[in-house]
Amino acid sequence: MIPYHSDDSVIELRRLHRNFGKTRAVDDVSFSVPRGTVFGYIGPNGAGKTTSMRILATLELPTLGDAYVDGFSVVNDPDHVRRRLGFMPDAFGTYPSVNCHEYIDFYARAYGLAGRQRHQRVRWVMDFTRLDGIAEKPIRGLSKGMKQRLCLGRALVHDPAVLILDEPAAGLDPRARIELRRMIRALAEDGKTVLVSSHILTELAEMCDRVGIIEQGRLLATGSVDEIQRQQRTHREFVVRVIDHRDTAVQMLESNDHVSHLIVDGELVRFQYEGDVTHQATLLASLIAAGVSVAEFSSHARSLEDVFMQVTEGLVQ
Numbered sequence: 680m681i682p683y684h685s686d687d688s689v690i691e692l693r694r695l696h697r698n699f700g701k702t703r704a705v706d707d708v709s710f711s712v713p714r715g716t717v718f719g720y721i722g723p724n725g726a727g728k729t730t731s732m733r734i735l736a737t738l739e740l741p742t743l744g745d746a747y748v749d750g751f752s753v754v755n756d757p758d759h760v761r762r763r764l765g766f767m768p769d770a771f772g773t774y775p776s777v778n779c780h781e782y783i784d785f786y787a788r789a790y791g792l793a794g795r796q797r798h799q800r801v802r803w804v805m806d807f808t809r810l811d812g813i814a815e816k817p818i819r820g821l822s823k824g825m826k827q828r829l830c831l832g833r834a835l836v837h838d839p840a841v842l843i844l845d846e847p848a849a850g851l852d853p854r855a856r857i858e859l860r861r862m863i864r865a866l867a868e869d870g871k872t873v874l875v876s877s878h879i880l881t882e883l884a885e886m887c888d889r890v891g892i893i894e895q896g897r898l899l900a901t902g903s904v905d906e907i908q909r910q911q912r913t914h915r916e917f918v919v920r921v922i923d924h925r926d927t928a929v930q931m932l933e934s935n936d937h938v939s940h941l942i943v944d945g946e947l948v949r950f951q952y953e954g955d956v957t958h959q960a961t962l963l964a965s966l967i968a969a970g971v972s973v974a975e976f977s978s979h980a981r982s983l984e985d986v987f988m989q990v991t992e993g994l995v996q
């Protein structure tokens with residue numbers, strides 16, 4: 680079978696749909712991930728991340744559309760896909776009395792590795808994921824961070840070109856999260872292509888080259904974290920402190936086409952403003968010309984969490 684490649688994309692979702700009864704778990708999602716890059720798949724609970732990842736891992740079939748891993752279709756060539764892909768699910772099936780080394784070795788055998796090649800690969804995985812210090816420890820005694828490293832090790836054992844990691848940082852302490860980020864970046868620098876999910880944008884921001892934000896099955900925005908932040912900057916948050924003629928100020932702001940989400944909080948009037956700096960200057964001048972006493976007129980850049988909240992309110996659709 681000749682693989683399909685539209686460009687240098689190693690992961691590609693093309694108009695992917697997956698329905699469960701009336702639930703549109705994945706609703707017309709398309710994006711691609713170039714070789715050697717990390718793509719963050721971000722969305723709230725129930726957004727459709729796991730379903731898309733399970734389709735890529737050939738554990739679920741799409742209702743419509745297709746997805747490609749290294750050019751091979753998950754629908755038509757699942758065997759080729761499986762050989763190229765390591766999947767780290769969000770739930771970890773445990774074998775409590777098996778130790779870490781036995782677990783990784785078992786998966787190496789399951790992937791058909793034998794003899795010296797298996798020995799070397801298991802050693803590499805144990806070293807890379809820092810499991811070698813706890814090689815003899817039974818799985819039942821592992822911390823959450825150790826279990827996540829073991830699960831990542833399992834996904835790496837057959838040296839796949841593509842990694843699909845479903846919420847790998849969930850429940851990790853800050854140190855374990857930093858270690859995970861380093862490992863994922865090292866894998867990308869080694870040429871692997873990574874799709875990693877989370878419901879927290881800040882958790883992924885530093886490790887991802889690009890991110891996609893998904894909600895209710897629909898992809899709302901894609902781009903680098905900077906690009907997404909810049910797209911949202913047109914909606915800046917403003918705070919105006921009005922010490923006299925507040926009602927006039929509110930009336931003027933409410934009738935301004937660039938103003939939305941206005942909240943009055945004592946002397947403070949907060950709102951979102953969609954307009955460039957010239958419009959902002961005109962707005963301030965017109966408030967003062969109307970006799971409003973403005974003691975403060977300020978805007979602030981939105982945090983990543985604000986951006987996420989705004990995107991997932993559907994403002995970008």
Ligand SMILES: Nc1ncnc2c1ncn2[C@@H]1O[C@H](COP(=O)(O)OP(=O)(O)OP(=O)(O)O)[C@@H](O)[C@H]1O
Binds near residue numbers: 703704728730731
């Ligand atoms: N096997 C299934 N049968 C019925 N509905 C399902 C099934 N799998 C997922 N869903 C539904 O599809 C939607 C998307 O779920 P999915 O698990 O893909 O979201 P998610 O973004 O991974 O969420 P979370 O962060 O909570 O894991 C949800 O409404 C979920 O209830």
